[in-house]
Amino acid sequence: MREFAYHRPGDLQAAVALLADGESRPVSGGMTLLPTMKQRLAAPPALVDLSTIPGMAGVTVEGRTVTVGALSTHESVASSPEIVACIPALASLAGVIGDPAVRHRGTIGGSVANADPGADYPAAVLGLDATVVTDRREIGADDFFIGLFTTALAPDEIITAIRFPVPDAAGYAKFRSQASRFALVGVFVARFGPFVRVAVTGAAPCVFRQKDIEEVLARDFTPSALTRISIAPSGLNSDIHADSEYRAHLVMVMARRAVEQALGAPARP
Amino acid sequence: MKVELSINGRAVSADIPPSLLLSDFLRENCELTGTHVGCDTSQCGACVVHVDGVSMKSCTLLAVAMDGRSVTTIEGLAGTVGAELHPMQEAFHVNHGLQCGFCTPGMIMSAVDFAKRHPSPTEGEVRRWLEGNICRCTGYQNIVAAILAGTKAMHAPQGD
Amino acid sequence: MNAHTGIGASILRKEDRRFITGKGNYVADIRRPGMLRGVFLRSPHAHARIKGIDTKAAAAMDGVAAIFTGADLAADGVGGLPCAWGVSNADGTPMKEPARSAMAVDKVRCVGDAVAFIVAETLEQALVAAEAVVVDYEPLPAVVSMLDAIRPGAPAVFDDIPNNTCFDWECGDAQATAAAFAKAAHVARISLVNNRLVGNPMEPRAAVAEYDSGRDHYTMWTTSQFPHVVKVLMGNFVLNIPQHKLRIVAPDVGGGFGVKQFLYAEEVITTWASRKTGRPIKWINERSDGFLSDAHGRDHVSEAELALDESGRFLGLKVRTIANMGGYLSTFGPNIPTNLYGLLLAGVYTTPAIHCEVKGVFTNTVPVDAYRGAGRPEATFLLERLVDVAASEMNIDKVEIRRLNMIDASQYPYQTPVIVKYDSGDPKACLDTALKEADWAGFAERKAASKARGLLRGIGVCTYIEACGLAPSRIVQSLGARAGIFESATVRMHVTGDVTVLIGTHNHGQGHETTFAQIVSEMLSVPTDKIEIVFGDTDKVQFGLGTYGSRSLAVGGTALAKATNKIIAKGAKIAAHMLEAADTDIVFEKGSFKIAGTDRSKSLGEVVGAAYGLVNFPIDVLEPGMEEKAFYDPVNFTYPGGAHIAEVEIDPESGVVELVSYVAVDDIGTVINPMIVGGQLHGGIAQGVGQALYENCVYDEASGQMLTGSFMDYCMPRADNLPNMQITTQSTQCTHTSFGVKGCGEVGTIGSPATVINAVVDALSHLGVNHVDMPATPGRVWRLIHNSATQLRAAE
Structure with missing residues (x-):
């Protein structure tokens, strides 16, 4: 990869300052950025390594809110006893990201900031109506994901934590691309009292909510409630791995399976 | 840029460019060529090493980011148990868990981390763990057998 | 000598230590x-x-x-x-x-x-x-599809080559085949694609x-x-x-796999x-x-017809294949879809008339050449899919139609209508064993159990034969090879009795350093740890043709056995001199040269010592030293074969196919090291399963860009894509190699694509599906299920 300057700031403010040029890039696990740079598709002048900034990793639970530090690795989320107890669907989602070696290094902040259309975390953030906490503000999930690899973050803005409200029930069903193991379609379903949120990743350029499924599930939170509805393929991704019609179909299949899990069925491998 | 780390229990300091990947640092600067590179999309796992005891893909780590950390490669694995061969290395040999040998170092390093976390694993758990380690020769069957045997050996009571 | 390390022993690999300790010496390490x-x-x-x-x-x-x-x-x-x-x-x-x-x-x-x-x-x-x-x-303008390439007005890959056509090859007898079709009670037809693969050694x-x-x-x-x-x-x-x-x-x-x-x-x-x-x-x-x-593999489009009589006997086979050569001719490119394909279309059946036409076509794609199996998986896939289609159309059991048409063990040597003559085999025995190992009879129960879990279960069987042990020089030169494909080996006995073997084949995972040592160990009663196999260096090894076409053991191993026999023959002369006996009275047994019928003997070590010791050595009649070389040029190909059975479960909601069991029964001749053979089978089958379910090299037809240019889009099989495979060998002996070996490197890849796809089609047969192109990806399988459900609804 192209040469670049490397900074390892000791605190958040220093990190933000180093990103002020708008071209330098923050990096934590680097599981997406470094492969991109290796393929010479990105050549930032500097990398600002956030991974040693204190206080940005770990899980805390306060009342009905689980706060996950941005530097928490996928593995630490998957195996966090607090998350397993409060939002098991989030833990199991983290446990199917990438592969073990990637989960040991990749972080939730990096994944959410990157907003890869095939990433898993955006489905949880949007499905759980999480709040993205940055160095300067808090952004609601509905306002955070804007498009393909695009979020509401400013170029020098750094995610410090994600705050997840604890749902009454939640489930995540992922249909992997056989080759890349990214989500071809992933559906996160969460019920908060009478309200249901359904977030879909992998199917379109950006994670999105599927409101008609939400409405049906709000009335009847069972897999069978979904057997009679379908979604339109228009706007969904179409590629050699899955055309949009198949993806639309998979959204419904994965939604049913996510509901099954939310109701206590074990996740399918 | 100056970096100080431990590699296979030995303190190493070097002045290296920030763009140097850990895999290249190990292979080119440290002459530890047991760590292999089999793809450019961070998928094949031939490059897996341990960073502070945890399996990671050295082709997707900056060497400078390893400052202050402890890296173990296939060459140093046996040293971690003070034997000529680590039980997992022995298990790969005994179970014919390798053919061309190219994926083997990463496979073994990945397996050792798995075994630490799963003292009595199922075959399915082994197969799922290997999602990030690709082998083209073995059909994985004897690798899975080797990992099950190696895990058992690693958790066997001392003196067993 | 301790434990038996010779033929038939599953000794652990001598080459492992350097690989498990990170001390391998690959080119990138130099x-x-x-x-x-x-x-x-x-x-x-x-x-x-x-x-x-x-x-x-x-x-x-x-x-x-x-x-x-x-x-x-x-x-x-x-x-x-x-x-x-x-x-x-x-x-x-x-x-x-x-x-x-x-x-x-x-x-x-x-x-x-x-x-x-x-x-x-x-x-x-x-x-x-x-x-x-x-x-x-x-x-x-670019052209990547073979069918497009031969259409009038297609872009010319080479300005002076009309219709992008490299060759129009044929084998078999067109007239006899036409006559067979004229008297057919039924003709089964299939059109299929054999998907382009990238070998991807790690x-x-x-x-x-x-x-x-x-x-x-x-x-x-x-x-x-x-x-x-x-x-x-x-x-x-x-x-x-x-x-x-x-x-x-x-x-x-x-890893090589042909690439x-x-x-x-x-x-x-x-x-x-x-x-x-x-x-x-x-x-x-x-x-x-x-x-x-890297040269790619496969990439055929084919149409085939099988003529049968009313009882289901095969009367004739017609095959028309278009094979992609890519943008240039790679080293062996033209040979793969012709000689290694058409000549295998008899399979294990007695089809009396075969005619095969193959058109080799240039396209704007990476050159296509040999990839593990090379031509033979394509032939097997076409034939075994077609047999299943015929069985289903004629309502004959798919095992019975195979048995009905199989060459009987008593018919060997068997001359096929497509040049090759099989020396040995017993396909019915392999099939019977496979049916037993796979519990074929119990399938209905397993299918019902899958159904109870909402899954469609299918079972597939495939029998195959291949021609390997490349190659008999006389035959292949008549087929277009521009050199002979013999092998050579040198056995050097050191003064201490230790052995160095220099051989022209190349070990890149196959375990040669162990298997070849076992041959020498068997013949000389020297333990394998005193035998070193040297290969891969033209300054050390005088000559060799290398490793491909499952040839190393059949051809290289036979050269090695011949050279070792020369060592024994020379040793006998030295021993005769030492024992003051006639050469002809000396026998070599368990590492000793004996005067037959007496207890007087000299050990191999003593004889080798004498060969280099030169005290009282008959130097005027016998060359000192103990090093012998031999060449072996086979008289025929070897013909491994077998029967494979697979079961799959399909999730009808998502289209995901899971391979749940795989049984292989293979006739690979004498087995030197069963452990290593098992590994070769596992790996070969995994690559064939990869073709059947996962791997596909895709080009964009408009731009000519490769759409599957990394592991992100080209699916390499992972551990969780495969079941534990059940491997059995049931061998007849090759009649012309040392020890009767045949070769095992490619058989798994040859038998498995058809086996798996036959199982997938079986699982979907109730929907009227009679073929699924490879790879049977979830999207493709779901589409078949979805379309048949839609048609069903329309019919209602």
């Missing part, structure tokens, strides 16, 4: 003093004229030692890459054989075609400079070349399955380097550039460059 790094700039266009290449700015960049283009090679008299196997058209005229320069000069013919070689002090400097090389391309290709100006001598370390052939082809036909001035070393090689059995442009250019720059050069392919420059 470092030479003053070594430069080279990278290739590759064409982003599928088809374009090169109007100019400007290297000036790039050449002036930091660390750049030199930049070479195709014009530089041409100016220096570098020749084109030769094709080593030509085939003829049905009318007897030769195939079209366009010149292939090592680097594109006037035109690029596929994405990935190399246009410049950039050599710099560091890899990064070479990569940066490569970005600064300016190539002025005039893009041309070690990317690489080369390190060093020119020694003091000796005017070249050394190249390369990831090759056949270093001696590289030496002849590259030295003699391309670079004009005298053979005694060129050394090729293929050290540890991380590394060709002469590649990168090997030539790296070697040539090491002289031009005066410094050693290392080139390592990135994986994504490998997708664009």
Whole structure:
């Protein structure tokens, strides 16, 4: 990869300052950025390594809110006893990201900031109506994901934590691309009292909510409630791995399976 | 840029460019060529090493980011148990868990981390763990057998 | 001597230690003093004229030692890459054989075609400079599909080759086949695609070349399955380097599968550039460059018809195949879809009349050549799919239709209607064992259990035969091979009785260092830890043809056995002298030379000691020393075969196919090391399962771009894609190799695609599905289920 300057700031403010040029890039696990740079598709002048900034990793639970530090690795989320107890669907989602070696290094902040259309975390953030906490503000999930690899973050803005409200029930069903193991379609379903949120990743350029499924599930939170509805393929991704019609179909299949899990069925491998 | 780390229990300091990947640092600067590179999309796992005891893909780590950390490669694995061969290395040999040998170092390093976390694993758990380690020769069957045997050996009571 | 280490013993591999401790010596690990790094700039266009290449700015960049283009090679008299196997058209005229320069000069013919070689002090400097090389391309319309390539008005890959047609080959008897079809009670038909594959050994290709100006001598370390052939082809036909001035070393090689059995442009250019720059050069392919420059495999479109009588007996087989050659002819390209395909279409059946026509077609894609199985998986897939279709259409049990048509053990040697003559085999026995091992009879119960879990279960059976042990020189030369394909081995006994074997085959995972040692151990009663197998270095091993076509044991092993027999024969003469007996009275048993019928003997160690000791040695009648070499040129191919059975479960909601069981019963001749054979079978089957369910190399038809250029899009089978496979060998002995060995490297890949797809089709047969193209991906399978459900609803 192209040469670049490397900074390892000791605190958040220093990190933000180093990103002020708008071209330098923050990096934590680097599981997406470094492969991109290796393929010479990105050549930032500097990398600002956030991974040693204190206080940005770990899980805390306060009342009905689980706060996950941005530097928490996928593995630490998957195996966090607090998350397993409060939002098991989030833990199991983290446990199917990438592969073990990637989960040991990749972080939730990096994944959410990157907003890869095939990433898993955006489905949880949007499905759980999480709040993205940055160095300067808090952004609601509905306002955070804007498009393909695009979020509401400013170029020098750094995610410090994600705050997840604890749902009454939640489930995540992922249909992997056989080759890349990214989500071809992933559906996160969460019920908060009478309200249901359904977030879909992998199917379109950006994670999105599927409101008609939400409405049906709000009335009847069972897999069978979904057997009679379908979604339109228009706007969904179409590629050699899955055309949009198949993806639309998979959204419904994965939604049913996510509901099954939310109701206590074990996740399918 | 100056970096100080431990590699296979030995303190190493070097002045290296920030763009140097850990895999290249190990292979080119440290002459530890047991760590292999089999793809450019961070998928094949031939490059897996341990960073502070945890399996990671050295082709997707900056060497400078390893400052202050402890890296173990296939060459140093046996040293971690003070034997000529680590039980997992022995298990790969005994179970014919390798053919061309190219994926083997990463496979073994990945397996050792798995075994630490799963003292009595199922075959399915082994197969799922290997999602990030690709082998083209073995059909994985004897690798899975080797990992099950190696895990058992690693958790066997001392003196067993 | 301790435990038995000879034939039949599952001893652990001698070569393992260096690999499990990280001490393997792969080409990428080699470092030479003053070594430069080279990278290739590759064409982003599928088809374009090169109007100019400007290297000036790039050449002036930091660390750049030199930049070479195709014009530089041409100016220096570098020749084109030769094709080593030509085939003829049905009318007897030769195939079209366009010149292939090592680097594109006037035109690029596929994405990935190399246009410049950039050599710099560091890899990064070479990569940066490569970005600064300016190539002025005039893009041309490209054609990637074979069917498009032969349509009138298609873009011409080569300006002077009409219809993009390399050859129109045929085998068999058209007239007899037509006659058979005329009396058929039923004709079963199938159209199918054999998907393009990328072999992807885990070690990317690489080369390190060093020119020694003091000796005017070249050394190249390369990831090759056949270093001696590289030496002849590259030295003699391309670079004009005298053979005694060129050394090729293929050290540890991380998998081959055919991908590394060709002469590649990168090997030539790296070697040539090491002289031009005066410094050693290392080139390592990135994986994504490998997708664009390793020769690919398979890629056929076929139509076939099987004529049957009313009882289901096969009367005749007609096959028409279009095979993709890619943008150039690779080393063995034309041979694969012809001789290694058409000649196998009898399978294990007594079909009396066969006619096969194959059209080889140029397209703007990476060249296609041998990949594990090479032609034989394609033949097996077509035949075994067609048999299933026939069985289903005639409502005959698919096992019974196979049994009805199988060659009986008593019919061997069996002359097929397509040239080859099988020496040995017992396909019915393999089938019967497979049915038992797979509990075929219990399938209905398992299907019901799957159904209760909402899953569609299917079972598939496939029988196969292959021709391997490449190759009988006389036969293959009549089929177009431009050289003999024998093998040689040298057995060197050291004065201490330890043994070094030098052999021309190449070990890149197959366990040769163990298996060959077992042969010598068996014959000489020397333990395997006293035997070293040396290969892969043209300065050490006098000659060899390398490893491919499941030939190493059948051909190399037989050469080794012949050389070892010469050791025994010579030892007998020395022992006779020592024992003051006649040569003819000496027998060799358990490591000792004995006077037959007496207890007087000399151990092998004593005899070898005498051979080098020269005290009282009959030097005027016998050469001292103990080193013997032998060549072996087989009289026929070997014909492994077998029966495989697989079961799949399909999730009808998502279309996901899970392979839940796999049983293989193979006749591979005598087994030297069952453990190693098991590993070869596992790996071979996994690659065939990969073709059936996961792997597919796809080009965009409009742009000619490869859409599956990395592991992100080209699915490599993972551990969780495969079940534990059940491997059984049930062997007859080959009649013409030492010990009756046949070969096992490719059988798994040959039998498995049809087995798996037959199971998938079986699971979907209630929906009216009679064929699924490979790979049976979830999207493809869901589409079949969805369409049949839609049709069903429409019918209601």
